[in-house]
Each structure stands twice: as structure tokens, then as C-alpha cells.
Amino acid sequence: MRKPPKPALVARRRRAATTPLVVILAMPALLFLVLPILLVIPMSFTAGHVVEFPPSAWGLTAYRELFADEGWRETIMFSLKVSALAVFLSVLTAGLAAIGLPRLRMRGEGLVAAVILIPLAMPVVTLALGIFQFFNQLQINGTLVGIAIAHSVLGVPYVFLTVRAALSKLDLALVRSAMSLGAGTWSVFRWVYLPAILPALLSGALLVFVVSFDEVVIALFISGPGAITFPVKLFTEVQFNLSPAIMAVSTLLLAAVVLSVVVGILLFGVRRTVYRIALGDGGGAGR
Numbered sequence: 166m167r168k169p170p171k172p173a174l175v176a177r178r179r180r181a182a183t184t185p186l187v188v189i190l191a192m193p194a195l196l197f198l199v200l201p202i203l204l205v206i207p208m209s210f211t212a213g214h215v216v217e218f219p220p221s222a223w224g225l226t227a228y229r230e231l232f233a234d235e236g237w238r239e240t241i242m243f244s245l246k247v248s249a250l251a252v253f254l255s256v257l258t259a260g261l262a263a264i265g266l267p268r269l270r271m272r273g274e275g276l277v278a279a280v281i282l283i284p285l286a287m288p289v290v291t292l293a294l295g296i297f298q299f300f301n302q303l304q305i306n307g308t309l310v311g312i313a314i315a316h317s318v319l320g321v322p323y324v325f326l327t328v329r330a331a332l333s334k335l336d337l338a339l340v341r342s343a344m345s346l347g348a349g350t351w352s353v354f355r356w357v358y359l360p361a362i363l364p365a366l367l368s369g370a371l372l373v374f375v376v377s378f379d380e381v382v383i384a385l386f387i388s389g390p391g392a393i394t395f396p397v398k399l400f401t402e403v404q405f406n407l408s409p410a411i412m413a414v415s416t417l418l419l420a421a422v423v424l425s426v427v428v429g430i431l432l433f434g435v436r437r438t439v440y441r442i443a444l445g446d447g448g449g450a451g452r
Contacts, residue, residue, distance in 0.1 A: 202419060209412035216407055227409030236398065237414065243309065244395035248377040250313035251320055255373045256366055258317070259324035263332060264358055282322045292318070293383040300387055307389020315383045320373030324366070331365035332358075 208216055212224030231237055262281060266274055284292060296315045297306065305311035335358070343353050381396035388397050402411050 205412050205415045205419070209409060209416040211409050211412075214408065216409055216412060227413035230408070231410045231413045231417075234410065237410070240393050240395045240398040243393065244378055247309055247313045247316060247394060248374045250309070251316035251377040252370045252373045254313065254317035255320035255324050256370050259321040259369065260328055260362065260366055262321075263325050263328035264354070264362075267332070278325075281325050284319050285322045289382045293386040296383060297386040306387045307392045309392060311387055312384055312392060312394065313377075315387060316377035316380055317373070319376055319380065319383070320369075323372040323376065324369030327365040327369040327372070328362050331362045335361045 204218060207220060208218050209227050210223050210225065211217060211220035212222035212226050213220070214226065259281070266277060293315075296318070300306045300311050300315070303311075305314075343357050379396060381394075381400050384394045384397045385400070388394060399411065399414070402408070
């Protein structure tokens with residue numbers, strides 16, 4: 166008498182059978198999302214000074230204008246500085262909160278966690294208005310530090326969630342054993358907590374960097390003449406001076422994103438790359 170197939174084998178067969186159908190159903194949505202982005206690439210290689218598709222003549226005029234414009238270079242460098250500082254602040258505060266909050270063992274732990282996650286649910290315009298009014302009192306509107314702090318408020322929930330997910334897999338018996346052997350607070354953090362949460366910290370830092378570098382609403386509220394981020398520059402140029410240089414910078418950003426994903430896939434594989442970026446779980450997909 167034949168044995169019934171194992172549940173895992175049945176599930177694998179079902180996934181194999183439904184994969185072609187899923188691909189067919191997802192293809193129109195994928196094309197709808199990707200095609201408008203791909204149209205930017207040929208428009209960046211126009212030889213003229215007007216955005217057109219298809220280009221009447223091909224050339225590198227847009228890229229020459231982009232690299233010759235000092236304003237673009239300054240805003241990109243300013244955004245990189247803001248994003249780096251926002252990553253540092255978010256990783257420091259959210260990492261410590263994720264580690265320390267469960268150790269407090271207080272009644273309002275869930276409430277505190279909900280407060281930390283509020284920026285994810287609050288409308289960005291409302292958050293931007295509140296930050297603008299608060300920073301106006303502190304006189305840090307239009308400064309690198311002010312924009313970085315505002316962006317770190319957006320980034321803290323991402324790091325907090327990824328670190329908490331990593332800590333949920335940490336065996337607390339390791340912490341108790343280390344403390345019983347005389348390890349101090351710093352030693353416990355260095356040798357027990359940090360190895361467990363390091364992939365989550367890196368993933369959270371990547372998410373914060375992307376969010377900060379791409380954020381435009383809050384930056385519009387609190388930017389100043391000497392503190393203009395790259396998304397604000399791009400937004401204002403699209404509104405008042407639509408030129409091929411905008412298409413060129415968009416193409417370069419798209420190339421940077423594609424290159425990052427390709428490098429991640431080559432190093433870790435498709436599934437582990439997705440897990441590292443989204444969940445901070447470097448080994449969960451491979452098990």
C-alpha cells in the first residue's frame with residue numbers, strides 16, 4: 166500500500182502548480198509599475214535641451230549639464246550627510262530602546278512601543294507641520310542637524326521593528342549566563358546582544374538611509390537657503406525647470422539601485438537579499 170505524500174511535498178507541489186498563474190496575474194501590475202520608470206532612461210540621452218520621448222536626437226547633453234551644475238553636487242552631498250547622521254541617530258536610539266524596553270518589565274511597555282511606531286501611522290504632512298513648529302522654537306529649521314533629527318524620527322520605527330524581531334530569537338538564558346559569570350552591562354551588550362542584532366541593525370540602517378535620502382515632505386517644511394536636500398531640489402526643478410538633467414539624475418539613481426540589488430543577489434542570493442533588506446534576518450531564508 167502506497168504511503169500518502171508528506172505535507173511538505175504536497176505544499177511544494179501546490180506552489181509549483183500555482184507559480185505560472187501568479188506570474189501571469191502579476192505581470193500587468195509589474196509592467197504598469199516598471200515601464201514609466203524605464204521611459205526615463207531614453208529621455209536622459211537626448212541631445213537637446215527639452216524633455217521629449219522619443220528623443221529627436223541622441224547625445225549626452227543632459228549628463229554634461231548635470232555634472233557641470235554645482236547645485237546638484239551640493240544637494241547630493243548635503244543629502245548624503247543628512248542621511249548618514251539620521252542613520253546614526255536612528256540606530257543608536259532605536260537599538261537601545263529595543264534592547265532596554267523589555268528589560269524594564271513595566272506595565273506600559275506596549276504603550277511605549279506604540280508611541281515609538283507612531284511616525285509610521287501619522288500623516289507625513291501632520292508630522293512635518295509639528296516638527297516645523299517645534300524646530301522653529303529651537304531655531305534649528307534650515308540646518309543639517311535639524312533635518313537629520315526629523316528624518317531620524319521617521320527612521321526609528323524601522324530600526325526598532327527589525328531589532329525587536331531579531332531579539333525575539335535571542336535565548337535570554339545566554340544573557341543570564343553571561344551576567345552570572347560576572348559580565349558587566351557593556352560586556353553583555355558586546356558579546357551577547359550585538360552579534361544577535363547586528364544583521365537587524367544593518368538592515369534597519371539601510372532602510373533609514375533610503376527613507377531619509379528619499380524624503381521630501383518634511384524637508385520642504387524645514388529646509389532653508391543653505392540646507393536643501395536632493396529630493397527638494399529635484400521636486401522644485403520638476404515644478405519650475407523641467408530639463409533633461411532631471412532625467413539624467415533619475416537614471417543614475419535607478420542605476421545605483423539596480424547595482425545594489427544585483428550585488429546583494431550575487432553575494433547572498435535572491436531570498437537572503439530580500440530578507441536582509443526587509444526583515445534584517447540574514448540566515449532565516451537559507452534554513
